[in-house]
Amino acid sequence: MKHYNIPVFISHFGCPNDCVFCNQKKINGCETDVTLEDLKEIIEEYLKTLPKKSKKEVAFFGGTFTGISIELQEAYLKVVKPYIDKGDIQGIRLSTRPDYIDENIVNLLKKYNVTTIELGVQSLDPLVLKKTARYYPEDVVYRACEIIKKSGIDLGIQVMIGLPGSTEKSDIETAEKVVNLHPENARIYPTLVIKETKLADMYKDGKYKALTIEEAVERTKKIYSLFLYNNINVIRVGLQPTDDLREDGNVLGGPFHPAFRELVEGEIYFDFLSEILKTSEKLDIEVNEKDVSKVIGIKKVNKNRFGQLFNLKIDSRMEQNTIKVNGRLFSRKDILKGEI
Incomplete structure (x- = not known):
C-alpha cells in the first residue's frame, strides 16, 4: 500500500x-x-x-x-x-x-x-x-x-x-x-x-x-x-x-x-560497475526499467563515462534493485557492499 x-x-x-x-x-x-x-x-x-x-x-x-x-x-x-x-x-x-x-x-x-x-x-x-x-x-x-x-x-x-x-x-x-x-x-x-x-x-x-x-x-x-x-x-x-x-x-x-539522491545512486552504480571492469572487458547490463535512471546516471553520465563498453537491456522480469552484469546476477546488497 x-x-x-x-x-x-x-x-x-x-x-x-x-x-x-x-x-x-x-x-x-x-x-x-x-x-x-x-x-x-x-x-x-x-x-x-x-x-x-x-x-x-x-x-x-x-x-x-x-x-x-x-x-x-x-x-x-x-x-x-x-x-x-x-x-x-x-x-x-x-x-x-x-x-x-x-x-x-x-x-x-x-x-x-x-x-x-x-x-x-x-x-x-x-x-x-x-x-x-x-x-x-x-x-x-x-x-x-x-x-x-x-x-x-x-x-x-x-x-x-x-x-x-x-x-x-x-x-x-x-x-x-x-x-x-x-x-x-x-x-x-x-x-x-x-x-x-x-x-x-x-x-x-x-x-x-x-x-x-x-x-x-x-x-x-x-x-x-x-x-x-x-x-x-x-x-x-x-x-x-x-x-x-x-x-x-x-x-x-x-x-x-x-535530485541529490539520484546523484548519489548514480555514483554507487558507477563504482560498482567500475569494479567489475577491472576483470572484464565489457558491461552487458540487464535491469528492471525502474532502475534504468540509477544505472545510467543523471544526464546519462555513467553511460557516457563507460562509452562503448556499456550495453544496457531492460528486462521487466528482473526484480527491482537487482542487476545482471555479463550474465551474473547481483543483489542490492552486492551493489552497496563496495561502498562500505
Missing part, C-alpha cells in the same frame, strides 16, 4: 536553542505559527486528493515538536485523533531533538497513535555538536532511542554531513554509531548555508567552508550505503527542493541539488 505524509510545518518559536544552521525566527509570546484550525484545514485539504486506499500519516515537521508545551502538543494530537479513529489517517510522525524526549512525553505520544519519532541527531561527534551550538552528550541520544524503541514507536534518525568541525571520518563514524542504534528509518542532509543564520555569518567570514556537490556525494554515498546495507530505510537524502530553497538568495552555499 502506498504511503503519503500530510506535512504540517510547525516552527517552534519558543525553542531556547540557537543551532548555527537554523533560521527559525524567534517571536516573543508565540509558541508556534499553526493554529488548531489551520491543522484541521490542512488535513481536510489533503484527504480530498490522496487515494483512499493508501497509508496516510500526519507529519509534524519544521521544529522541535516535543519542545512546545505539553498542553499544545496534546491539543494538536487531539485534532488528529478523530481522523485516526475513523480510519482516514493511520498514524502520526514527528521530528524532535534527543534532549526533548522522556518517558512521560513518549507515553503521551503513544496514547495519540504517534507511529514514528524522528530524532534530529545530526552528529555524534562532540566537537561538531559544540561548534553547531547543539551540544548534548551521546548518552542523551542513546537514552532517547531506548525510550522510543521500548515504547514500540518506530525510531527515525536524521544526520547532517559537512557541519562545522566535521570531516568525512567523523561523519562516517556518526553513521556507524547510528547503525548500532537500529532505527527503522533515517534521513541524510548535506549541510546548506541558509541566509539569516549564524552559519551564514561564519560562511561569509571564511570561518566555515561548505562542501561541494562532488564532496557531498562522495561522503553521502558511503553513509547511504551503510544504512541501506543494514536494513535502515533511508526516506530522504538532501533537503526537499521547496519553493523557498529555490528562491534566489536563500541558499548561500553548500551542495544543493534538486
